[in-house]
Amino acid sequence: MPKTELDAVDRRILAALQADGRLSNVDLADRVGLSPSPCLRRVRRLEAAGLIGGYRALLGREAVGLGLTVFVGVKIGSHADQAAAEFEAAVVAMPEVIACHMVAGEADYLLEVAAPDLAAYQRFLLDRLLALAIVREVKSDIAIQALKQGAPLPLGHLDAG
């Protein structure tokens, strides 16, 4: 059932868990105005339906020594299915690549790369990304300051569900 109906309680559960993924079920229950059992059932249902995809600890990027974020626009030389698929597989397998989207715009792909510093990014760029023969052009936008990062998803559009 891909289109499960969400009521106000479900939305509060999603918002609360998105703000604090380690909320205990009893705390969550009384925050959303339910007793623990039905609250847990709803959480399980949301997990099974894929609305909750998982739980994760958020690491401080500077604190773990990944102070540099770079957004990389990539143009590839061939859009033949197989060549593009190989590029995608290679890029997705690179741990430095935090995100990779195929985009409609000037570039073909937009990558977000996390690195300790410029030297490490240079190695990534020269030795790993440009090592892929299909890569035709690369444009690096270096993040000078992160004003907002990995913010919780907005759920306001569900309010008239």
Next chain:
Amino acid sequence: MPKTELDAVDRRILAALQADGRLSNVDLADRVGLSPSPCLRRVRRLEAAGLIGGYRALLGREAVGLGLTVFVGVKIGSHADQAAAEFEAAVVAMPEVIACHMVAGEADYLLEVAAPDLAAYQRFLLDRLLALAIVREVKSDIAIQALKQGAPLPLGHLDAG
């Protein structure tokens, strides 16, 4: 102490919690080869040091009805401190804006915006973003496909800590 030394166990703790933020302390302990007590002490220390910034449930974007991701390059008309600060505050306060970085490149800022569909994005663009007088130019790169999104941070660079 901003530069706490991390040993191999700390790194495994970070990796494990990043993969599953709801790991119980006993599971975490035996996954990293420790007994529960010292494991919990280390986790608390990592939290206090900011290496672990928090915990969050990850929501499925499609599943919660946010199927559209757009990367928006923004150029502003004035870089005077106050004008730029007002722009930043306004953008950071918009819930649709999942991420906002000041970048060195063609644009001044790069935004990641999550929206239910193109119509909603259009409303965001026209009514909210372009409503800011300081915004001079906007370039929208629409994500066609998310190959990787919000991936765990790579910790390999800590291995020779």
Next chain:
DNA sequence: CGTGAAATAAAAGAGCC
């Protein structure tokens, strides 16, 4: 700094309204 054991508290699952 690590281990092990005990008490407290929460989660998971039963049955019932």
Next chain:
DNA sequence: GGCTCTTTTATTTCACG
């Protein structure tokens, strides 16, 4: 769909190596 009660399991603290 929600509530209460019971069993199981984790979290936390304390004493010890």
